[in-house]
Amino acid sequence: MKSMKNKNITVIYIAGDGHSGSTLLDIIIGFSPNIFSAGELTFITRDSIFDEYCSCSKLIKECEVWSKIIKIWLEKIPVKLEDYKRLRLKFERNKTTARAFISKLNPSQDFKTYCEATLILFEAIQEVTGKNVIVDSSKSPQRIAVLSKIVDLKVIHLCRNARGVLNSAKKSSKKDIKAGIEIDSTARRTSKTLLEWVFVNGVTELFCIGVDSKRIKYKDYISNLEIIEEKIHPEIKVQNEQSFLAEHMLAGNILRLKKNIVIDSDLGFKYNRLTKKQFRIAYLFESLFPFWS
Helix, strand or coil: CCCCCEEEEEEEEEECCCCCCHHHHHHHHHCCCCEEEEECHHHHHCCCHHHCECCCCCECCCCCCHHHHHHHHHHHCCCCHHHHHHHHHHHCCHHHHHHHHHHHHCCCHHHHHHHHHHHHHHHHHHHHHCCCEEEEEEECCCHHHHHHHHEEEEEEEEECCHHHHHHHHCCCECCEHHHCECCCECCCCHHHHHHHHHHHHHHHHHHCCCCCEEEEEHHHHHHCCHHHHHHCCCCCCCCCCCEECCCCCCECCHHHHCCCEECCCCCCCCCCCCCHHHHHHHHHHHHHCHHHC
């Protein structure tokens, strides 16, 4: 694959399992003045995205930042938006892990097209925001294969203990676009959640081979924000006592819509949604895979 990499753009990519604190980490990193916090950028393909809310409280299609980014991107993108959505599904899902990994080594034409279109999106973000460092918290480990081809990539493998992930996954919620909840969500099955925790963390390790990456545990950064500054990028400036907000985050959990986020070191360590049996099973998984807990 002929190099199309834009080395003037650095992407800090947060990869790992869901319910691991990626939105919060994205907001903290993006609070530095020279960094743009994009959120879960892969969901720019979601059918309803233009009628969802940016963290600035305006609809995406009315946000002064995202409306400009999307306009530039759609004018330059080499495929129709529907085709781009199809390519995302082809390369960025757990069931397409093998295809994504093979494409990283031996790119198909579809993979090259998807890379090119995704690079144009990042270049549009750079053009509109004037920032060369962009945070993408899409989480999908398969996306690493794409980003490694197009930008200066730094991956954070974000890990959260199995009990914390499972407790969060047991929450159910109703669709409320204005509140930042884009789809109905039901409590997930214990077995599926824990097996996916193992799978996604393992696949993330696989896609991080040969890539500038750091593993960061939720329990470590939530108790000491300076770890983020020390481990990831020199542009990051954080202090443990400061509060945060996301200026223009495209997608993520409901936290992105809050205007004064104060870090609580106890956040995420209460497992009140778990039964005793679920607690013990999740703890067993943590004992088997301590490096992800």
